[in-house]
Amino acid sequence: MQNPAPYSLGDDAWFAAGLARASAALDSTAPILRHLVLGEEREVFGDAVIAHVRGMVDDVARQLAVALAQAGGADAGAAPDVDDVAGFSGLLCANGAFLAAVHGQALEWQMACRLEQAHGVDMIVPPLIEAAMAAVDHPAEDGSGQQGDRAALAMAVLVAQARFCQAQRRMALPLDELPQDLLRIALGTLHARAHDDAEAQSRAIIAERSLRLRFDAERGRLALLRRLVDALPDPAAALDPLHAGPALFLTALARAMGAPREDAALLAAPAQVARLALVLRAAGLDGDAVRAHVAVFHPEAVVPASLAALAPQAAVARLAQAGLGT
Numbered sequence: 001m002q003n004p005a006p007y008s009l010g011d012d013a014w015f016a017a018g019l020a021r022a023s024a025a026l027d028s029t030a031p032i033l034r035h036l037v038l039g040e041e042r043e044v045f046g047d048a049v050i051a052h053v054r055g056m057v058d059d060v061a062r063q064l065a066v067a068l069a070q071a072g073g074a075d076a077g078a079a080p081d082v083d084d085v086a087g088f089s090g091l092l093c094a095n096g097a098f099l100a101a102v103h104g105q106a107l108e109w110q111m112a113c114r115l116e117q118a119h120g121v122d123m124i125v126p127p128l129i130e131a132a133m134a135a136v137d138h139p140a141e142d143g144s145g146q147q148g149d150r151a152a153l154a155m156a157v158l159v160a161q162a163r164f165c166q167a168q169r170r171m172a173l174p175l176d177e178l179p180q181d182l183l184r185i186a187l188g189t190l191h192a193r194a195h196d197d198a199e200a201q202s203r204a205i206i207a208e209r210s211l212r213l214r215f216d217a218e219r220g221r222l223a224l225l226r227r228l229v230d231a232l233p234d235p236a237a238a239l240d241p242l243h244a245g246p247a248l249f250l251t252a253l254a255r256a257m258g259a260p261r262e263d264a265a266l267l268a269a270p271a272q273v274a275r276l277a278l279v280l281r282a283a284g285l286d287g288d289a290v291r292a293h294v295a296v297f298h299p300e301a302v303v304p305a306s307l308a309a310l311a312p313q314a315a316v317a318r319l320a321q322a323g324l325g326t
Contacts, residue, residue, distance in 0.1 A: 055171025104262025
């Protein structure tokens, strides 16, 4: 490999401008998303991502309304109260953290579809998960069974990913797939909607208990993905979107960033090219790998060749200086 070009003032200006665009785009994401999802004329905004966000929020609201109705004695197949569904939906849309996380899942689905269409990446069994599943054929030499465990974990991820894809096609978001912090927000809306009504609060408590009984944080898709990334012999392999697939890639990227997964999903946006390149370099990838991975999402982008001369620690500092630190 040839020595990388020296890192110049011009290259620094390219990254500075790119990080400024990334920061501005992030600052505007939350209010714009809230406006689009809550807007009465949302048919004007025909973007598939916004439709997915709206669909998933409404699905969570419907599940909460069903649980509330059953807590009041309704039959299992009874339709939920439409006012409860609308009320829960409004409360969930008003919560920025919940909306951002659902938006992240919609962006992941969009990424999965694009990688499959453009590069033939299987959104359920990408090469890295397939390789991890095959690890059972090569048990660890010390007899610890770690590779066999990794194979079982990869199979669990495959099943969870298949469920995710099925749900996304229906624009659904099962409550038992929510991470713990989002489940807490969703369940909190049961009590927020009840206000000071003692009977309504009693039903909300029963509904919350019923829903919590079904919840197991360790079996959720996102928890399984994090565990699989940790179990990989080389976690950096998950930072290759074509090899790892979108689910593992976003999990590894979020870990490299030290940020929520929904923030990682935003890095595929055009305004985030410089940030994506620096995050990958900060994670220790060499310049060629960084440019190849960025090109998957931004084939027209020209990342300076001198990025290879920038030490990973310097990339971390550059991100921190822009307020986008890992």
